[in-house]
Amino acid sequence: MNRALQSYAGRLEQLALSHGLDYYPVQFEEVPSSFMMEVAVYGLPVRMPHWSFGVRYIYQLVQHRMGHSRLFEVVFPGNPGRAYLAGNNSLQENTLVTAHVLGHADFAKNNSLFKRSQEQVGYRIVEQAAAHARQIGAAVEQYGQTRVEQVLDAALALEAHIEPFQSLRRERYPYYVDAPRPPHESGFQKRFDNLPGNEAAADAPLERVRAPIPAAPERDLLWLIAEYAPELEEWERDVFRAVREESFYFYPVFACQIMNEGWASYWHARLLREADFLPHNEYLDALKTHSDVVRPHAAEQQASLATNPYHLGFSIWESIVAEHGLERAFQIRTEDDDFSFVRNHLTQELAEELKLFRYERKADGAVRVLDHDIHALRETVLAPKYNFGAPAVLAKHIANDGSLTLFHEHETDGRGLDLERAERVLDYLHKVWRRPIRLETVDSAGQSRTLSRAAP
Amino acid sequence: MAGSSGFVDPSGSGRAWYDLFSRGARDWLRHNDKVRAAVRDKLPELIAGSELLPSADRTVQVPVHFLEHARLRLRDADQSEGVGQGAGKPGDQLVQPGDGATSKGAGGNEEGGYQFILELKIDDIVDWLWEELKLPNLKVKSGAVQFDDYTREGWSRRGVRSRLDRRRSLKEALKRRAVQDEGPSFTNDDLRYRQLAMRRRPATEAVVYFAMDVSSSMTEHDRKLAKTFFFWVVQGLRRQYTHLEAVFVAHTVEAWEFPEQEFFQVSGSGGTVASTAFKKVLEIATQRYEPSRFNTYVFYASDGANFHNDREAAQAALQELGAVANYIGYVETASVAQQPLQSETALLFEQLEAETGAAGRHALSSPESVWDAIRAFFARPVETEG
Numbered sequence: 001m002n003r004a005l006q007s008y009a010g011r012l013e014q015l016a017l018s019h020g021l022d023y024y025p026v027q028f029e030e031v032p033s034s035f036m037m038e039v040a041v042y043g044l045p046v047r048m049p050h051w052s053f054g055v056r057y058i059y060q061l062v063q064h065r066m067g068h069s070r071l072f073e074v075v076f077p078g079n080p081g082r083a084y085l086a087g088n089n090s091l092q093e094n095t096l097v098t099a100h101v102l103g104h105a106d107f108a109k110n111n112s113l114f115k116r117s118q119e120q121v122g123y124r125i126v127e128q129a130a131a132h133a134r135q136i137g138a139a140v141e142q143y144g145q146t147r148v149e150q151v152l153d154a155a156l157a158l159e160a161h162i163e164p165f166q167s168l169r170r171e172r173y174p175y176y177v178d179a180p181r182p183p184h185e186s187g188f189q190k191r192f193d194n195l196p197g198n199e200a201a202a203d204a205p206l207e208r209v210r211a212p213i214p215a216a217p218e219r220d221l222l223w224l225i226a227e228y229a230p231e232l233e234e235w236e237r238d239v240f241r242a243v244r245e246e247s248f249y250f251y252p253v254f255a256c257q258i259m260n261e262g263w264a265s266y267w268h269a270r271l272l273r274e275a276d277f278l279p280h281n282e283y284l285d286a287l288k289t290h291s292d293v294v295r296p297h298a299a300e301q302q303a304s305l306a307t308n309p310y311h312l313g314f315s316i317w318e319s320i321v322a323e324h325g326l327e328r329a330f331q332i333r334t335e336d337d338d339f340s341f342v343r344n345h346l347t348q349e350l351a352e353e354l355k356l357f358r359y360e361r362k363a364d365g366a367v368r369v370l371d372h373d374i375h376a377l378r379e380t381v382l383a384p385k386y387n388f389g390a391p392a393v394l395a396k397h398i399a400n401d402g403s404l405t406l407f408h409e410h411e412t413d414g415r416g417l418d419l420e421r422a423e424r425v426l427d428y429l430h431k432v433w434r435r436p437i438r439l440e441t442v443d444s445a446g447q448s449r450t451l452s453r454a455a456p
Numbered sequence: 457m458a459g460s461s462g463f464v465d466p467s468g469s470g471r472a473w474y475d476l477f478s479r480g481a482r483d484w485l486r487h488n489d490k491v492r493a494a495v496r497d498k499l500p501e502l503i504a505g506s507e508l509l510p511s512a513d514r515t516v517q518v519p520v521h522f523l524e525h526a527r528l529r530l531r532d533a534d535q536s537e538g539v540g541q542g543a544g545k546p547g548d549q550l551v552q553p554g555d556g557a558t559s560k561g562a563g564g565n566e567e568g569g570y571q572f573i574l575e576l577k578i579d580d581i582v583d584w585l586w587e588e589l590k591l592p593n594l595k596v597k598s599g600a601v602q603f604d605d606y607t608r609e610g611w612s613r614r615g616v617r618s619r620l621d622r623r624r625s626l627k628e629a630l631k632r633r634a635v636q637d638e639g640p641s642f643t644n645d646d647l648r649y650r651q652l653a654m655r656r657r658p659a660t661e662a663v664v665y666f667a668m669d670v671s672s673s674m675t676e677h678d679r680k681l682a683k684t685f686f687f688w689v690v691q692g693l694r695r696q697y698t699h700l701e702a703v704f705v706a707h708t709v710e711a712w713e714f715p716e717q718e719f720f721q722v723s724g725s726g727g728t729v730a731s732t733a734f735k736k737v738l739e740i741a742t743q744r745y746e747p748s749r750f751n752t753y754v755f756y757a758s759d760g761a762n763f764h765n766d767r768e769a770a771q772a773a774l775q776e777l778g779a780v781a782n783y784i785g786y787v788e789t790a791s792v793a794q795q796p797l798q799s800e801t802a803l804l805f806e807q808l809e810a811e812t813g814a815a816g817r818h819a820l821s822s823p824e825s826v827w828d829a830i831r832a833f834f835a836r837p838v839e840t841e842g
Contacts, residue, residue, distance in 0.1 A: 009463070027463075027464050028464065029464045032474075032475075035474045037480070038478065041480055042479065042480075051484075051486040051523070053480065053483040054480065054481075055484070055522050055524075057480030058480075058522075156525065157526060159527075161528075296542070303544045303548075304540055304542050305540045306541075307540070357539070358537060359537065359550060360537050361536050361537070361551075362534070362553065363533075364553040365552075365553055367549070367551035369545060369546050369547060369548040369549075369550060390528060391528050391529060414533075415531055417528060421526040424526035428526070
């Protein structure tokens with residue numbers, strides 16, 4: 001590890017602390033770019049084995065070879081936080097990356113979604129994921145690749161189907177509930193109930209009946225399967241629980257991406273600007289890296305059909321600090337997620353300055369600019385972020401014979417499921433549920449469609 | 457308070473843990489195994505492809521897509537909206553309809569897109585296909601060929617652990633303790649190991665005749681089916697049996713013997729006189745492969761349109777053949793599958809089957825049926841009489 005970087009890092013930390021950044025200690029580690037690539041694929045340094053990661057790995061490898069992607073750093077929240085720096089970063093790049101990491105570390109300690117997820121999942125996600133990987137490796141040893149893969153196929157396919165606002169360790173549904181109180185609207189029934197000497201009968205406890213499962217439509221399919229699948233073995237339930245725990249960890253990373261990347265970019269820019277201990281050349285080089293990372297996808301005159309979350313977040317934070325001051329910015333970083341952040345702070349003026357526009361893409365590939373309407377812009381930016389990016393598929397009912405009914409809230413999502421993929425996911429689920437299973441959605445004509453599998 | 461942020465040097469303790477193996481490569485290999493298994497399940501359809509036949513390097517290349525791990529997702533919208541950045545006024549057309557260059561990408565990762573080429577060795581395919589297939593009615597007949605093999609012979613006091621004969625060792629210990637009063641329960645001297653010795657043994661020999669009708673009535677399609685069938689049978693039998701002679705005969709109104717290479721290229725024209733082929737096989741059998749020493753198999757492919765006036769001759773030759781052959785199989789090529797087979801030739805074989813029981817018929821109507829035919833002939837339980 002470069003001595004110059006160590007000394008810069010110490011002084012950048014001093015600077016960060018003096019501005020009020022607040023974070024758990026961060027362990028920096030320089031790693032080869034092959035390692036960075038695997039982290040990008042798995043989302044975690046060591047994660048459970050599954051063939052689908054292998055496919056993503058090859059894509060990443062091809063992209064990397066073609067020079068499309070370059071990763072400077074990865075940060076894992078926790079206490080201590082962990083930051084992996086790519087081994088081929090230059091000193092200037094690493095200086096910037098160190099400052100960037102401090103921004104992330106502050107965000108991860110203070111943002112309420114991150115805080116909540118760490119309180120539940122724990123502060124050592126890297127080690128926990130490695131433990132899950134070991135757990136699954138042991139299951140492969142004991143039960144064989146085919147059986148473990150069958151469970152993982154289903155669990156990972158439902159990765160996004162959790163309910164992050166429920167607790168990670170949820171109570172099971174109640175077994176019994178009060179039977180619905182008999183109606184006594186009619187005047188006679190009421191007078192009869194109120195006859196003298198009848199008080200005891202009126203107050204008699206209601207009959208208890210078996211509670212329906214789920215009590216209300218259930219979004220957390222990973223939990224429902226782990227706890228209520230009629231024929232899963234305990235180790236199989238544990239696989240579902242492991243996948244669910246990792247999903248809880250990933251949720252804030254997903255739901256705060258614009259804010260979090262913007263915040264880290266804001267701080268690396270600011271810390272570098274104020275780092276008078278940096279030699280001038282190094283500052284300029286680091287600044288160049290900054291502008292490479294935090295830049296709109298479009299060059300000067302061109303229009304780009306995507307927005308760079310780093311750039312968008314960075315710009316919003318700059319305007320917040322300029323308008324409301326640092327104190328308010330700290331408060332927003334604590335309280336918001338991307339939804340409230342974009343809705344509250346992506347202003348009309350900022351959108352104009354950033355030249356954001358809304359476009360429409362037709363099935364034939366034609367793309368037309370729609371408008372600059374700020375409300376529509378915000379919602380279009382946020383649209384892919386709802387519900388962990390997955391369609392709203394909920395469990396409706398588990399019948400006495402253990403058959404499961406899932407339904408797709410197609411009205412919320414605006415259209416039906418991709419039926420071919422839904423069929424295949426249903427195949428995965430059928431192999432773990434092992435009882436009849438149905439999935440209700442609509443087809444392209446808006447007609448309701450029920451996909452189903454009979455008992456195996 | 458950020459007390460102890462700092463740099464970690466994992467290489468301080470030798471090699472870093474993440475260098476030990478690549479998780480991505482491990483999962484990629486697993487993916488490839490799955491693809492291979494999927495290809496294997498579809499082999500019957502694949503082997504039907506004619507391009508499998510003339511293989512110089514004995515490999516088959518199969519283009520396959522990456523497997524996709526399905527997730528629930530919304531069906532592609534007729535139109536989608538997004539946010540872009542840059543100069544753009546409402547109504548500007550940024551991409552013209554049908555301009556596919558930029559129309560992808562917004563829909564997320566197009567993982568179904570890439571293809572890769574899976575190279576399969578013919579030997580592997582044969583391994584997969586023939587795992588449980590055997591020649592029917594194979595009998596032990598002592599032929600000219602002898603081969604060396606290890607046979608178990610006697611015991612030795614020294615040997616490798618895996619050859620330890622426990623029962624024998626225990627007996628030795630019992631014998632010793634019968635004369636020793638206070639001997640230990642086991643000593644090293646009690647141990648006995650099985651011994652192996654190289655001995656020459658007669659091999660069971662087999663000859664397989666492949667006879668094909670190449671007359672004008674056999675269309676290009678028919679011939680390809682027949683040749684595909686023969687090709688995979690030859691490959692499979694060669695894999696299964698070390699000492700196997702194969703004889704190739706083609707006929708129109710006459711019959712000729714061909715070397716293997718030429719047989720798969722052969723084409724002819726003229727009428728169909730099946731008896732010539734049967735007689736040719738008999739001739740070769742008497743001259744070179746005496747049926748008393750060789751297990752004799754005949755597989756005949758034809759479209760079934762034998763000349764009427766050849767009926768008696770064919771029947772006679774076939775009966776003579778049936779008397780000496782272990783098994784006679786007939787595949788009939790037809791563009792439309794008829795079940796049961798009703799052609800002139802099929803009736804001859806039906807008779808033969810009724811008489812000897814060691815004959816069979818199968819239709820070859822489509823490339824997929826090649827595998828069914830192979831299975832029909834070779835998947836039957838083996839009766840080895842000794």
